[in-house]
Amino acid sequence: MTSAVLPSRPNLWTRLQARPAWVLAAVLLACVWLALGAGAVQVAAGDWLAPFAVRHGDESPLSGSAWVLWHLRLPRIGLAVLVGAALGLSGALTQGLFRNPLADPGLLGVTSGAACAAALTIVFLAAAGSPVPMAWRYWLLPTAAFVGAIGVCFVLDRVARWLTADSIAGLLLTGIALNALAAAIIGLCTYLATDEQLRSLSFWTLGSLAGASWPVLGALLALVLAALWQVRRLLRAMNALALGEAAAAHIGVDVRHLRGWVIVLVALLCGFAVAWCGMIGFIGLVAPHIVRSFIGPDQRLVAPLSMAVGAILLLVADTLARSVAIPAEIPVGIFTALFGAPFFLALLMGARKRGLA
Amino acid sequence: MRKLNHVGLHRRACLRAAAALAASCTPLAWGADKAAKRRIVSIGGALTEIAYALGAGSELAGVDSTSLYPAAATRLPGVGYARALSSEGILALAPTLVVATEEAGPPSVIRQIQAAGVPIEVLAAHHRFEGMLSRVTRMGELLGRRLDAQQLTQRLQADWQAARQPVLARKEEGPQVLFVLSHSPNQVMVGGKGTAAEAMLVQAGARNAVQAFSGFKPLTPEAVVAVQPDAVLFTQQGLEAIGGIEGALKLPGLLQTPAGQKRRIVAHEALFLLGFGPRMPQALAALDASLQQVMRTKA
Numbered sequence: 001m002t003s004a005v006l007p008s009r010p011n012l013w014t015r016l017q018a019r020p021a022w023v024l025a026a027v028l029l030a031c032v033w034l035a036l037g038a039g040a041v042q043v044a045a046g047d048w049l050a051p052f053a054v055r056h057g058d059e060s061p062l063s064g065s066a067w068v069l070w071h072l073r074l075p076r077i078g079l080a081v082l083v084g085a086a087l088g089l090s091g092a093l094t095q096g097l098f099r100n101p102l103a104d105p106g107l108l109g110v111t112s113g114a115a116c117a118a119a120l121t122i123v124f125l126a127a128a129g130s131p132v133p134m135a136w137r138y139w140l141l142p143t144a145a146f147v148g149a150i151g152v153c154f155v156l157d158r159v160a161r162w163l164t165a166d167s168i169a170g171l172l173l174t175g176i177a178l179n180a181l182a183a184a185i186i187g188l189c190t191y192l193a194t195d196e197q198l199r200s201l202s203f204w205t206l207g208s209l210a211g212a213s214w215p216v217l218g219a220l221l222a223l224v225l226a227a228l229w230q231v232r233r234l235l236r237a238m239n240a241l242a243l244g245e246a247a248a249a250h251i252g253v254d255v256r257h258l259r260g261w262v263i264v265l266v267a268l269l270c271g272f273a274v275a276w277c278g279m280i281g282f283i284g285l286v287a288p289h290i291v292r293s294f295i296g297p298d299q300r301l302v303a304p305l306s307m308a309v310g311a312i313l314l315l316v317a318d319t320l321a322r323s324v325a326i327p328a329e330i331p332v333g334i335f336t337a338l339f340g341a342p343f344f345l346a347l348l349m350g351a352r353k354r355g356l357a
Numbered sequence: 358m359r360k361l362n363h364v365g366l367h368r369r370a371c372l373r374a375a376a377a378l379a380a381s382c383t384p385l386a387w388g389a390d391k392a393a394k395r396r397i398v399s400i401g402g403a404l405t406e407i408a409y410a411l412g413a414g415s416e417l418a419g420v421d422s423t424s425l426y427p428a429a430a431t432r433l434p435g436v437g438y439a440r441a442l443s444s445e446g447i448l449a450l451a452p453t454l455v456v457a458t459e460e461a462g463p464p465s466v467i468r469q470i471q472a473a474g475v476p477i478e479v480l481a482a483h484h485r486f487e488g489m490l491s492r493v494t495r496m497g498e499l500l501g502r503r504l505d506a507q508q509l510t511q512r513l514q515a516d517w518q519a520a521r522q523p524v525l526a527r528k529e530e531g532p533q534v535l536f537v538l539s540h541s542p543n544q545v546m547v548g549g550k551g552t553a554a555e556a557m558l559v560q561a562g563a564r565n566a567v568q569a570f571s572g573f574k575p576l577t578p579e580a581v582v583a584v585q586p587d588a589v590l591f592t593q594q595g596l597e598a599i600g601g602i603e604g605a606l607k608l609p610g611l612l613q614t615p616a617g618q619k620r621r622i623v624a625h626e627a628l629f630l631l632g633f634g635p636r637m638p639q640a641l642a643a644l645d646a647s648l649q650q651v652m653r654t655k656a
Contacts, residue, residue, distance in 0.1 A: 039449075040445045040449030041445055041448055041449040067473050067474070068445055068449075071472065071473070072445050072448075072469060072473075073445065138464045141464075194572040195552075195572060195573050196460050199440050200440055206441075208463065210463060210465055211463065211465035322445065326446055327435070327437075327446030327447060327449050328422075328435055328438075329437055329441060
C-alpha cells in the first residue's frame with residue numbers, strides 16, 4: 001500500500017481493510033438475508049420448514065408461498081450470487097491478462113458470441129416453420145448461446161495465434177474485430193426479425209435471472225468451484241504477467257499456457273452466465289476495480305474478492321429488479337448499470353482521495 | 358438489565374407466536390381463495406378484452422401491459438410486459454388460471470408457473486376473424502361461460518357480416534395502402550406481408566402497398582415512391598408521435614405519391630385496429646369508413 005502517512009492508531013477503517021474477506025462475507029450474508037425477504041409473495045416462517053415436514057411419496061409436496069420460496073426465490077438468489085461471482089472472477093482474469101483496467105470479459109468475444117447465437121436462434125430456428133416444442137424451447141436458447149460463447153473464444157484464440165504470433169495485444173485486436181463481426185450478424189438478425197422476435201431479442205440483451213432452477217444452479221456451482229481450483233494455480237503467474245509479457249517470460253512464466261487457460265476459464269464462466277441470464281454487463285468490469293481500489297493489485301486477492309463483490313452487486317441489482325415494480329419485473333441489466341455506475345464513480349472518487357487509485 | 362432481558366424474551370415470544378400464526382394461516386388462505394372465486398391473470402390485450410366482453414372482468418386478478426382496453430383493465434395490477442413476465446409477481450396474485458397469447462414469455466417463467474401448479478393456457482394468435490372467434494370460444498370454456506361465449510360469437514358474426522357488407526358490395530378495386538408504424542419521426546417502419554395491419558387492410562378491401570417483404574422493416578423513400586400508395590394508415594399513437602398529419606406529410610418520398618399529394622392519411626388507435634379482439638368488427642367498419650372517406654376527398 002502506498003499511503004504516505006500511516007495512521008498512528010489503527011482505526012476501524014484500517015482494521016476492516018485488513019480483513020476484506022470477512023467484511024465481504026458479512027455484506028453478502030446481509031444482502032442474501034434482505035433478498036430472501038423481498039418479493040411479491042409473502043413468505044412465512046413455516047415455509048422454511050415445509051420441505052422437511054413433507055412425507056415421502058406425496059404428489060406435490062410444496063404449495064403456495066413455500067413453493068415460491070424453495071423453487072423460485074432460493075434458486076434465484078443462488079443464481080444471482082453464483083453468476084455475480086462468475087462474472088467478477090472472469091472480469092478479474094481478463095483485466096489481469098490484458099494488463100488493462102478497461103478490459104472486460106466481453107473483449108474476448110464471450111458476450112457477443114452468445115448474443116450472436118441467441119439472435120440466430122430466435123430469428124431462424126423460431127422462423128423455420130415448425131414450432132419448437134415448449135420443453136425444448138426452454139433449453140434451446142441457453143444451449144445455443146453457450147455454444148456461441150465458447151465457439152467465439154475458440155475461434156479468437158486460433159485466429160489470434162495464426163495472425164499475430166502469441167502476443168496478448170494481438171488477442172485484444174482480434175477480439176475487437178470478432179466483436180464487430182458478431183455485432184454485424186446481430187444487426188442482420190435484427191433486420192430480418194419479425195416484430196415479436198425483435199422484442200424477444202431486445203429483452204434477452206437486457207438480461208434476466210428469471211430462468212433460475214436447482215439443476216442450473218448445481219451445474220454453475222460445479223463450474224465455479226472447478227474454475228476456482230484452476231485459477232488458484234494461475235494467480236502467481238498472473239502477478240508476474242503484470243510486469244509485462246517479456247518480463248514474465250524471463251522469470252519462467254509460460255505466457256502461452258496462461259493465456260490459453262484464462263481464455264478457457266473466462267469462456268466457460270462468463271459463457272454459462274450469459275447463456276442463462278442474457279447480457280448482464282458492468283459486473284465483470286467493475287467488481288475487480290472495486291477490489292483493487294481497496295486492497296491493491298495483488299491478483300491472489302483480487303480474483304477471489306472480485307467474486308464476492310460481483311456476487312453482492314448482482315444480488316442487490318436482482319433483488320431491486322424483482323421487487324421495485326411488483327408484480328411486474330424490470331430487466332436486471334438495467335439496474336446493474338443504472339445504480340452500479342454512479343456508485344462506481346463515487347467509489348473511484350473516494351479511492352482517489354485516499355490515494356489508492 | 359433484567360428488565361431489558363424480560364422485554365427481549367417477551368418480544369421473542371410474540372414474534373414466535375406471530376410466525377406460527379402466519380405459517381398456519383398462509384396455506385389456508387391460499388386454499389380458501391381458490392374455493393371462493395376464480396382469479397384470472399390475462400396476458401394479452403385481446404384476451405383481456407374477451408374476458409370483459411364475456412362478463413368475467415370482475416374475475417381478473419391481473420393483466421399485462423398490453424391490456425389497455427377497457428379502461429377498467431388498466432386499474433388492475435399490472436404484471437408487466439407480456440415478453441418479460443415475472444413468475445413470483447404472477448403467483449403473488451394467487452391466480453387460479455393464467456391465460457396468455459403465444460407471445461407470452463420468457464419460456465422459463467411459463468414453465469415455473471406450470472410447475473407451481475397454476476393452470477396456464479396459451480392461446481394461438483391468428484390474424485384472422487375465425488381465429489378470434491375460436492379464442493372467444495376457448496375463453497368461454499376456460500372461464501365457465503360457454504353460453505356467453507356462444508352469444509358473443511353469434512353477435513360478432515352478425516357484426517362482422519354487417520361490416521363486410523359494404524366492402525363486398527363494392528365493384529371497384531380497393532386503394533393501395535401503406536401501413537406505417539412509427540414512434541419517432543426518424544424511425545419509421547412500414548408493414549409488409551403477413552402483418553396484422555395487412556390482414557385488416559385486406560378485409561377492408563384495400564391492398565397492402567408493401568409486398569416486397571414480410572414483417573416490419575425500415576422505410577426507404579425510394580420504395581415509397583415506387584409503390585405509389587393511394588393512402589397511408591397510421592396508428593393513432595404513431596401519428597401523434599410523428600407530429601400529426603403535417604408531420605406525416607414530411608415523411609421522405611410521401612409527397613411524390615397520390616397519398617401525400619391528396620393528404621390521404623388515416624389513423625386508428627393501435628389496440629382497436631390491430632388487437633384482433635371482440636372490437637374487430639367495429640375496427641373493420643371504422644377502417645373501411647375512414648379509407649372510403651379519404652379516397653373521396655379531392656385534394
